[in-house]
Amino acid sequence: MSDTFRLLVKNAKQVVMVCTNGEKFLTKDGMRNLAIHENASVVVGHNGLIEAVGPADSIESQFKKAVFDQVLDATGMCVLPGLVDAHTHPVWAGDRVHEFAMKLAGATYMQVHEAGGGIHFTVGHTRATDPETLLQSLKGRLERMLRAGTTLVECKSGYGLELETELKMLNVIDAARKTLPIGITSTYCGAHAVARGKTMEEATEDILSVQLPAIQKQISAGDLQVDNIDVFCEKGVFDLDSTCQILQAGKDMGLNINFHGDELHPMNSAQLGAKLGALAISHLEEVTDEGIAAMARAKTCAILLPTTAYILRLPCPRARDMLDAGVIVSLGSDFNPNAYCCSMPIVMHLACVTLKMSMPEALAAATINAAYALNRSQSHGSLEPGKQGDLLIINAPRWEHLIYQFGSHQELVRFVIIKGNVVYENDKVMDL
Numbered sequence: 001m002s003d004t005f006r007l008l009v010k011n012a013k014q015v016v017m018v019c020t021n022g023e024k025f026l027t028k029d030g031m032r033n034l035a036i037h038e039n040a041s042v043v044v045g046h047n048g049l050i051e052a053v054g055p056a057d058s059i060e061s062q063f064k065k066a067v068f069d070q071v072l073d074a075t076g077m078c079v080l081p082g083l084v085d086a087h088t089h090p091v092w093a094g095d096r097v098h099e100f101a102m103k104l105a106g107a108t109y110m111q112v113h114e115a116g117g118g119i120h121f122t123v124g125h126t127r128a129t130d131p132e133t134l135l136q137s138l139k140g141r142l143e144r145m146l147r148a149g150t151t152l153v154e155c156k157s158g159y160g161l162e163l164e165t166e167l168k169m170l171n172v173i174d175a176a177r178k179t180l181p182i183g184i185t186s187t188y189c190g191a192h193a194v195a196r197g198k199t200m201e202e203a204t205e206d207i208l209s210v211q212l213p214a215i216q217k218q219i220s221a222g223d224l225q226v227d228n229i230d231v232f233c234e235k236g237v238f239d240l241d242s243t244c245q246i247l248q249a250g251k252d253m254g255l256n257i258n259f260h261g262d263e264l265h266p267m268n269s270a271q272l273g274a275k276l277g278a279l280a281i282s283h284l285e286e287v288t289d290e291g292i293a294a295m296a297r298a299k300t301c302a303i304l305l306p307t308t309a310y311i312l313r314l315p316c317p318r319a320r321d322m323l324d325a326g327v328i329v330s331l332g333s334d335f336n337p338n339a340y341c342c343s344m345p346i347v348m349h350l351a352c353v354t355l356k357m358s359m360p361e362a363l364a365a366a367t368i369n370a371a372y373a374l375n376r377s378q379s380h381g382s383l384e385p386g387k388q389g390d391l392l393i394i395n396a397p398r399w400e401h402l403i404y405q406f407g408s409h410q411e412l413v414r415f416v417i418i419k420g421n422v423v424y425e426n427d428k429v430m431d432l
């Protein structure tokens, strides 16, 4: 064993490992009984991977002769895995604060969309904005997420709806991935809406015969990384048949299927996703019992987005029914111009209060299960030796304060660490 290491975090009041046996996801009791060490330490090696986690005294004797680049004394504080945000739309121009006012006054999401607002408003502004401007705003948003404890985030395209802008967005995401410490997984969402002037059939054909082949070409040339494919499967957007064709074409290219389903109407998206071997389906406010059973059987992860139901005053997704049926449940912020939330601690709080999840269930959903939804649970989502050293240190004597202190992550988060490097340090934490 090498005698030099990148980081020692010592004497934490609690270290929440989440799980300890290389589980790729947690369900049922596994989500309720998280692995937690009291008075513990964590060591990260120069390769950025976790070397050891355990009781502070045994880590101290095991690493007595070791030299660390950095030592953080976490006395009185708690260590958690970096949070994973499984669903965001962070590349766009033109905010929609005016639409928030319309929705508060009673307009529904689809009324705004059909009147040419919503996604169409953002498409107009995003098409007209140059890549550098989009990249700068994306960086600012990802930094806000990082300061709230997110260390791995899914980022979608989908405000182009034609080849040029979809590629611009995917390349902007790729540029952020190469330059920022936060982990990024990239999703092609060219089927986020039917572009103005096109029918659904024409939009589907454009995706299948123009957009996907061009994206494939850039991927094959090594010029672009794309990990997932997404479709907004919804009444008045893409129907089940178009969704199926697009997702299957993406899967044939090697992309993971991870799509929007059963949000505003029951579409049988869950059954379709299970049949296609989807890794994850988001929203699911209108999922049926059959859909829940199909997802549990297929190990298709549910990405629940409590901010959306909250902002749009929708019925909440049936988290308890999904959890009881053994569905792998994860969480995402759904950051987008409709749901402007960068904070997974707020998302976990909403999941507990509005979706009736327990705090351990919410944390499992925002760590190991969100990593599963992004096909990254072999390296992310828990503090186990051999996984990436992504951690969050909060100034509180129990980890649950991160959820309980609603909207207080700015005062609670002391350090955010990625691959054993401190990427955010907050010296303004307060004892509350």
Ligand SMILES: N=CN[C@@H](CCC(=O)O)C(=O)O
Binding pocket: 089, 118, 119, 122, 232, 260, 263, 308, 334, 336, 337, 338, 339
């Ligand atoms: N439902 C579709 N897509 C987004 C909203 C995007 C937007 O309104 O710009 C969502 O996940 O909530």
Ligand SMILES: [Zn+2]
Binding pocket: 087, 088, 089, 260, 282, 334
């Ligand atoms: Zn979305």
